[in-house]
Amino acid sequence: MTPQRVTMITLSVLNIAVSREFYLKLGWQEAKGGNDKIAFFKLRGLYLSLYSRDALTSDIGMPIATRTTGAITLATNYESPDAVDAAYDTALKAGAIDVTKPAKTDWGGYSGMIADPDGHLWEYAHNPFWSFDDDGYLTGNA
Structure with missing residues (x-):
């Protein structure tokens, strides 16, 4: 396993x-x-x-409505603040709920949050301490 x-x-x-x-x-x-x-x-x-x-x-x-399962957020990381802004704008045009506009964070990154039509929270983030492979997938700490 x-x-x-x-x-x-x-x-x-x-x-x-x-x-x-x-x-x-x-x-x-x-x-x-x-x-x-x-x-x-x-x-x-x-x-x-x-x-x-x-x-x-x-x-x-x-x-489902009678059980509390706790809050969860899902995240998509991007290579730059500009890429976060572009993804965030695309989500809003697709019908996302604006939760938090992208901005600099206290941990040194850049992120914003949207909710999908059912209220599932998605963070769009740029973490300057993480790196990506050639296909754009997160590989971990830079």
Whole structure:
């Protein structure tokens, strides 16, 4: 078994069509296997799935709205503050909720936050202490 690995992140959504369209407008490529209850987006080494709240509630056997699971944010890191601004603007045009406009941070980076149509929080960040490989994927500390 490989430790420290995530293979799927599933976001519960109220309207699969609206959420699917939002991520497509961000430029994400939908993977095969989706239907009117679930959509898959292949990332490097894992998938992001959007799953209708009704279907997820049925699968897990309990109402999602009555359970507190804690807050979570997802993040996308970029190579520069300008790239953060561009991604942030694209998200707003795709229908994102403006949470925090990109700005310099107290830890030396630059970030802003949006929410998708279901309120899932996404941070768009530039961390000058991290590096990227030739394909633009985060490799860790510079």
